[in-house]
Amino acid sequence: MTPHSTLFRRELSLAWARGGGPLLTVGFFASVCLMVPLSIGAAPGRLSAVAGGITWVGLALASLLSLDRLFERDFESGALDLVNLGPLPLETICAVKCAAQWLASCAPLALAAPVAAIGLGAKVETAGLIALTAAIGGVAFAFVGGAGAALALVSRRGGVLIALIVLPLLTPPVIFGGAAIANFAAGLPWTTGLILLTAYALAAVALTPFAMAGACRNALS
Amino acid sequence: MIATLANPLKFMAFSRWAAPALGVVAAILIGWGLALGLAAPPDYQQGETVRIMFVHVPAAWVSMLAYACLGAASFVSLVFRHALADAAARAVAPLGAMFTAMALITGSLWGRPMWGAWWVWGDARLVSVLVLFLLFVGYIALRASIEDEVKAARAAEILALIGLINLPVIKFSVNWWNTLHQGESIMRAGGSTLAPVYLLPLLLVGAGYSAAFGALWLARTRGEVWRRRGASLTLQAALS
Amino acid sequence: MTALERLEVAAVTLQRGARALLGGLSFDAVAGEAVAITGANGAGKTSLLRAIAGFTRPVSGQIRFLGADGELDADATRREECHLVGHADGLAVGRTVREELVFAVRWTGGDATAAIDGARRLGLERLLDLPVRHLSAGQRRRVVLVRLIAAPRRLWLLDEPLTPLDADSRAHFGEIMSAHLAGGGVIVAAVHDPLPISARTVAISG
């Protein structure tokens, strides 16, 4: 039982909050996708053209939803102090927290995304790619979102402030993911988008823990 | 650290004359450049609207410069814990936001007659300036939402550095995205295919904008130094 | 990891917002000794404990950890030899006492069985499967104190540890503290009312 798995298990059980967790984010995601046809009309041609894009916007918003609990809960309760005096450096702790955040909310979203996209008129054969891009994009959302959550920790304002800080930084994955799906649906070369998306996600995993640790130290001092 | 601001005598002495001097240089350059620009013949394709380029391109260029300065000042303040660098970072954000706003407004005005649309999604530079504007707004919002100055400075610096690292990736992704949708819109004239008669005024106004940015940044940093000096004096008076 | 023999606080000044705290405080705490930090509220008692735990960086002065043969690495010592018991108990209200206790003890070097034994010693075994939110402040504090005895670490940093405890819990905790000192442990506690054990007092002014 390495310290990583001890911490990961705790983060997961907190994020899932007795099984409520994924229902919350997936439910929010479904309602975002529901709003679109209701608001812009259900003409098949119009909807299917934007189905992939809407799914991605829904993904980004839904994964931001549970972010302000990522650090705030432990900071308020004093658990961040305890965790900081343990075997793992703060950078690793932040990375484990974001990984748990990914598994708890982004992974279920990656499964729900194709269902929503097809519901909005996307071609059925894009389902696989939508799930894959959603899973990889979710990594970027979880880690960059985690950095936003850690930075907003000091301000006690969470939610909107995190979204405002994080969404401009998420332009690249949204572009890459959306383009990969759109190109795939149109029969154009789509692998570049996927490769760039994966590159961004890996860079996020490698770099954001340092920013998160810095932000946490700032909040703890 | 913030309150006991190492008295930046050198900086205050230097900026006392450097800020107005840069201001004068900026006024001359911009005035001269615009005079040349307005006197140039209208563009065969865009007609008179090409003159908007003289205020749009420099504003977009300076907003990029402003974010680079924000990133550099934040890095110096974060790594070397230099209070003056933090004052400079805090001072540059509103200027950067205003220059990006000017670039966005003039950009959409430039696109209006050509595309008949108030916002030109086909122009990659305009879209990245919009993202840059949101980065500035995020920085200012984060800093404004934290009471403790020391913690606000540290958090804002980290955000500025994340933004700085992300900026080239954002610019690349927007340009790449633009080439994807190339089919729908032809690339607007500008940059390399610029008629030489427009190049000189553009460079002059560009230099003028940069000088103006320098002058404003120095002046605003001085204001920030005075504000912090005042804050620590009021605190000492209250505590003693 | 050579064991911690001495904690040295040398001319430390901290900064909270624009105010300077502790004004160059110096004191030592050697193995087997308890130091009680007294002072008005806001004088910086909590900040001092957090500085020793490595959360706040002193504006001036030094905090050193010394072993038998010279200075130890501060970060490693804090990660392996230091318990910090603050006002906040660090417990997630949604989880059960058992889950939180086992996590905290395992995280700071103990194991699950030691955690459960400790809970039994402090009379918490009936509460183990209750969610933390149902516990009283005194019971929560006892859960935190289990971490001290179940995960042996030499340096205890306690921030007003006795406040939420009732009379006999205080006495019981007094015995635990003296056992810790007898075993060569060090205690630095920020207190208002005196500790139930003999301790050297260091007063700090605002």
Added chain:
Amino acid sequence: MTGAALDMGRYAASVWPAYAASAAGFAWMIIDTLVRARRARRAVETLESDRRARDPKT
């Protein structure tokens, strides 16, 4: 020559607003910066003179 330049024709609707917006942007930056700096400087001067009045030796 300059007379012709100022006759913008139907494009005037977007050239002058662009210049006006830029001028407004500069105006706000200049005024806000100078006002802020002057107010802060004056505050420091009054505070320092108060302090000198309270204990002249420092």
